[in-house]
Amino acid sequence: MPNEAGGSALRGRRRSAEAAPNADVRRARRSARARNWSLFVLFTGPNILLILAFTYWPLISNVYYSTLNWRLGSSNATFAGLDNYVRFFTSPGGLEVWRITITFTLATVVGSMVIGLLVALVLNRRLPGRTIARTAIFAPYVLSGVGVGLVWLFIFDPNLGLLSHVFRFFGEASPQWFIDPDLALVMVIVVYVWKNLGYCAVVFLAGLQSIPNDLMEAAELDRAKPLTRFFRVTLPLLSPTVFFLTVTTILSSMQAFDLLRIMTPTGNGTNMIIFEVWLQSFGAYQRAGYSAAISVVLFLTMLVITSVQMRFVERKVHYA
């Protein structure tokens, strides 16, 4: 943040220029500073206290809880060291959560970005009426995950759902989406992509519209084929957008919960990381210590992803 650095340097210089003010001035300045501080505390205090109490304090307590062998609601806990972490990284249950988390995240990130880009490319044509289309395609992104989950629960129902009617039309039996864990995962991935692709489309569209027109015209004059133009001009120029979306969609996919909980209440085959945090402490089990350890791992993972992003964004991906 160059501005801030410059600001403080300036402040330092100002202070030294006024090296020897008389006592009155100094007192007045001190009281002004005190007044500023009390005002600052008044303005920011409540918000900062809330953030400390409900964001920072939990981070610290999670680290503490994660070292305990402790059931939620029980009054005795024993020290467990790193057992909870070891368990999450080595036990079959823990590895299964990793597998599901990675599958879900990869599939939803790639799915919503690829489809989002396709939609954005179409919407980038000057078609009358595209504003309405854009609005409609973005809409699912703002809807309640619970509501959307209910809607798709009905669509996927193997006996009564819209999809089952389609399967029946082709003479096939509907897959058992709710029973087979792998199919359940496919199902929630499809719905999650449906809900989030509009976000990717709108962000991609903004990226596409920031590509200078003359570049495309130059490529056209060179008789570059549409596909060549896409891969040689459009995509490289979109790289900052691609990078940004990759990071943000990874982060939000890792936080998916509402949809999964509604569509697959027991998490059989779909208990990715947040689901597991909930399931372990509040759901089927009461393993608070283990749940806290998973929370810590989740937080660290997200921290790493975010810092990689900040690094990169500052370095090279920006071209404009």
Place this chain on the structure above:
Amino acid sequence: MSHVRTSEHDPVQGTQHDTDRGTQHDTPEDTPVASPKPRARSRGRSDWAEAFAPRNLTATIVAGYLPILLALLIIVLPLLWMVISSFKPNPEIITLAPTFWPQNPTVGNYEYVADRVPLGRVLMNSVITTSVGAAVKVFLAITTAYALVFINVPFKNVIFLGILVALMVPPEVSMLPNYLTIAGLGGLNTLWGIILPGLGTAFGTFLLRQQFKTLPRELIEAAELDGAGHWKRLWRIVVPVSAPTIATVALVTIVGEWNDFLWPMLITDDPNVMTLPVGLNLLRSIEGATGTYGVLMAGAVLVIVPVLVIFAALQRYIVAGLTQGAVK
């Protein structure tokens, strides 16, 4: 989070002309979110002519409207099916040959929802938690952002950094400790227990700070010379001038609070204190097994349609807020 774009426009000029056009000045020009500019509008007619010229017609339809229609169908059909099904009596749902439109439309499903969960209470709880939560959050975001920009104290940037880092902590990570805190305070099955932990706001503070920083110094200094204190400067000058950004923060917050599920679900098991999404989760566990999907669709309509209406009316602000940071 340096990827977030700061606006370099003259906000004063922008706002005087733009308040009726929404977040124009804090939305990058290249965002599709911005309302059509006069330039774009005058191009509208030629867009039609261009798109439907005989030589372009095939391309327009095959590469333009067909994919758009397909995308719209995929997006809209499930929602339409939800609304239609919510008015179908049960026999029309439990059938192998469903009709598109309800043959005997009924509001029975809605009455049934109201019978199973205390619908009035649940709706009211959602309205209360959403409005109180959003109002407090926006208020705190405004005062915090103002202090961070306009009140001169040392270490201000360190404090801001602390707030920024909080932005990266997903609330789900804090659920267990927060549950213990709120339970310890006696907040289980209370509305304040639902509202309180979410009140600290990093997102709103961040967005508003970016906006406040673009305000011209002279504007604030003029007010200072007139003898207006910080409180007056904030509400008389800074807030009115930043109305579109504040609206953006408010709308995104309202939608977020309305949809919030995990935390209210942890903190309530009494239907009388549940918010709508939690009530629907309960409904799903009662009705899901029996396949009374008309009832579930009625519930889904109740949680989805209010947001759809707000979104349709004010999408510019909401999309701008949600895609902040996406566009440089």
